[in-house]
Amino acid sequence: MNEIAIRFTNVSKIYKLYSSSRRRLLGLLFKRIPHKTKKAVVDMNLTIFRGESVAVLGRNGAGKSTMLKMITGVTFPTSGEIEVNGIVSALLELTSGFDQEFTGRENIYLKGRILGLSDADIAKLEPAIVEFAELEEYIDQPVRTYSSGMKARLGFSICVNINPEILIVDEALSVGDRAFRQKCIRKIQEIMQGDITMLFVTHSTETALEFCKRGVVMKAGRIVFDGDIHAAIDYYNTKY
Numbered sequence: 398m399n400e401i402a403i404r405f406t407n408v409s410k411i412y413k414l415y416s417s418s419r420r421r422l423l424g425l426l427f428k429r430i431p432h433k434t435k436k437a438v439v440d441m442n443l444t445i446f447r448g449e450s451v452a453v454l455g456r457n458g459a460g461k462s463t464m465l466k467m468i469t470g471v472t473f474p475t476s477g478e479i480e481v482n483g484i485v486s487a488l489l490e491l492t493s494g495f496d497q498e499f500t501g502r503e504n505i506y507l508k509g510r511i512l513g514l515s516d517a518d519i520a521k522l523e524p525a526i527v528e529f530a531e532l533e534e535y536i537d538q539p540v541r542t543y544s545s546g547m548k549a550r551l552g553f554s555i556c557v558n559i560n561p562e563i564l565i566v567d568e569a570l571s572v573g574d575r576a577f578r579q580k581c582i583r584k585i586q587e588i589m590q591g592d593i594t595m596l597f598v599t600h601s602t603e604t605a606l607e608f609c610k611r612g613v614v615m616k617a618g619r620i621v622f623d624g625d626i627h628a629a630i631d632y633y634n635t636k637y
């Protein structure tokens with residue numbers, strides 16, 4: 398039987414919009430503070446099996462990032478349930494969780510621990526992480542001395558070298574210069590040869606076709622198509 402990697406059951410996410418930061422703060426304490434609501438994800442049901450590579454297509458504001466953030470635990474559903482089985486690595490906010498005063502090496506341990514790895518496991522992965530990030534000279538300097546590209550390279554390198562079981566990629570991601578981006582794409586292709594589950598948010602149907610076999614099309618928070626990637630792209634291009 399196929400193993401479930403990710404399952405959404407009747408998941409909705411409703412954001413509350415307040416007219417000022419003061420009201421937003423009060424809104425955390427009192428339910429009655431006036432606000433508008435935005436349904437970012439509406440009653441979503443979706444099952445992704447281990448080893449599947451799924452593209453999520455949809456225009457700006459369709460709810461794609463909200464869906465990913467709920468998988469990684471950055472935000473929580475307002476209602477419904479999300480089941481996630483496996484170590485998740487998200488190429489979304491690559492530098493989140495870094496301590497600017499810590500060195501690159503110390504941050505590898507910091508982020509590795511956040512991702513649930515033991516120090517012994519991280520020690521084994523450390524050389525590959527440093528090498529891939531091309532930060533040998535700087536790895537023992539505080540991260541605050543890094544350029545934004547260097548930080549992103551370190552973040553990317555940690556995410557792809559920890560042997561994730563579920564990889565979440567947002568194409569908005571731009572890591573370092575062109576040569577490094579090519580290297581990232583090759584690395585993603587390489588880890589996709591294994592038994593990894595991948596979720597790929599993209600506006601590019603070409604990229605979706607290159608990486609994914611299944612396509613989910615989202616519109617206004619709902620899944621409007623789910624199936625073979627060719628059919629999903631056809632739906633997105635002609636019926637969306």
Ligand SMILES: Nc1ncnc2c1ncn2[C@@H]1O[C@H](COP(=O)(O)OP(=O)(O)OP(=O)(O)O)[C@@H](O)[C@H]1O
Pocket residue numbers: 412413414435436437455456457458459460461462463464
């Ligand atoms: N923190 C938030 N507070 C309020 N509204 C939000 C928040 N995050 C997202 N939204 C709203 O939820 C809706 C879905 O946003 P989301 O970022 O998930 O869309 P998206 O499909 O990822 O878009 P894009 O392609 O532009 O990245 C949008 O209308 C957005 O304005």
